[in-house]
Amino acid sequence: MRPLLLAPMLATVLIASPALAATIEVTIDKLVFSPASVQAKIGDTIEWTNQDILAHTATVKGGWDVMIPAKSKGKVTLKAAGTVDYFCRFHPNMKGRVEVTP
Amino acid sequence: MLMRPTATLAALFFVSTSPLALAAEKPTDPQIAHIAYTAGTIDIEAAKLAIKKSKNKEVVDFAKDMERDHEAVNKQALDLVKKLKVTPEDNDTSKALAKAAKEERAKLAKLKGAAFDKAYIDNEVAYHKQVDGALETLLIPSASNAELKSLLETGLKIFQGHEQHAEHVAGMLK
Numbered sequence: 001m002r003p004l005l006l007a008p009m010l011a012t013v014l015i016a017s018p019a020l021a022a023t024i025e026v027t028i029d030k031l032v033f034s035p036a037s038v039q040a041k042i043g044d045t046i047e048w049t050n051q052d053i054l055a056h057t058a059t060v061k062g063g064w065d066v067m068i069p070a071k072s073k074g075k076v077t078l079k080a081a082g083t084v085d086y087f088c089r090f091h092p093n094m095k096g097r098v099e100v101t102p
Numbered sequence: 103m104l105m106r107p108t109a110t111l112a113a114l115f116f117v118s119t120s121p122l123a124l125a126a127e128k129p130t131d132p133q134i135a136h137i138a139y140t141a142g143t144i145d146i147e148a149a150k151l152a153i154k155k156s157k158n159k160e161v162v163d164f165a166k167d168m169e170r171d172h173e174a175v176n177k178q179a180l181d182l183v184k185k186l187k188v189t190p191e192d193n194d195t196s197k198a199l200a201k202a203a204k205e206e207r208a209k210l211a212k213l214k215g216a217a218f219d220k221a222y223i224d225n226e227v228a229y230h231k232q233v234d235g236a237l238e239t240l241l242i243p244s245a246s247n248a249e250l251k252s253l254l255e256t257g258l259k260i261f262q263g264h265e266q267h268a269e270h271v272a273g274m275l276k
């Protein structure tokens with residue numbers, strides 16, 4: 001009887017575990033975010049790796065604002081569902097998108 | 103009816119005095135390197151003036167962004183010409199650019215407060231637009247070395263970004 005009860009319990013623990021949260025990598029090279037559009041779930045982290053010699057930001061109007069220094073990284077953990085468009089405050093022609101699902 | 107000839111004249115005047123329009127012949131790589139470096143230096147000097155003179159946080163922050171970006175790009179340009187063993191060569195376009203910039207700085211130096219901020223940012227929009235045009239139509243197509251061309255293409259994206267950034271700051275000053 002015991003093992004039968006344990007199985008669903010274990011499954012519940014695994015689903016709720018924060019270890020399932022993913023880190024999604026976005027690269028910045030020559031003022032381009034790639035991939036330009038990514039899909040993520042609430043709790044996931046987006047990490048930008050900046051290969052340029054210039055500082056950039058990943059900024060959402062009325063939302064997050066991540067500094068990404070030259071030859072460095074920046075990250076944000078997603079807290080809300082929805083599609084957000086982001087841009088770089090220093091070079092507003094740099095654009096990206098994150099689709100966040102629950 | 104009175105407005106029209108005036109506007110046309112003004113447009114002609116602007117075009118004919120635009121320093122980058124003076125380059126009639128295709129510039130060589132050493133000349134292109136010199137023009138690109140000069141264009142960056144001009145923006146750094148304007149930024150330094152704004153950092154010193156402006157009391158507006160948005161304007162000072164913008165100027166610091168310009169100084170940081172253009173110093174980084176010019177350093178990269180110097181590293182590249184060293185690697186390629188190209189000696190940047192002064193030329194009429196560089197000279198005309200430097201002369202126009204000197205006049206603009208003298209004009210800006212006489213202004214203060216909101217009048218300075220507006221004149222500086224308006225000039226940044228116009229200046230970046232002018233350099234974008236020169237990169238697209240003259241410098242990039244004329245560059246023969248692939249690495250130089252690639253640096254100019256990245257430079258174009260940076261200048262286009264700065265132009266949009268300047269337009270955003272100009273919108274906030276209104």
Ligand SMILES: [Cu+2]
Nearest residue numbers: 056088090091
């Ligand atoms: Cu940027």
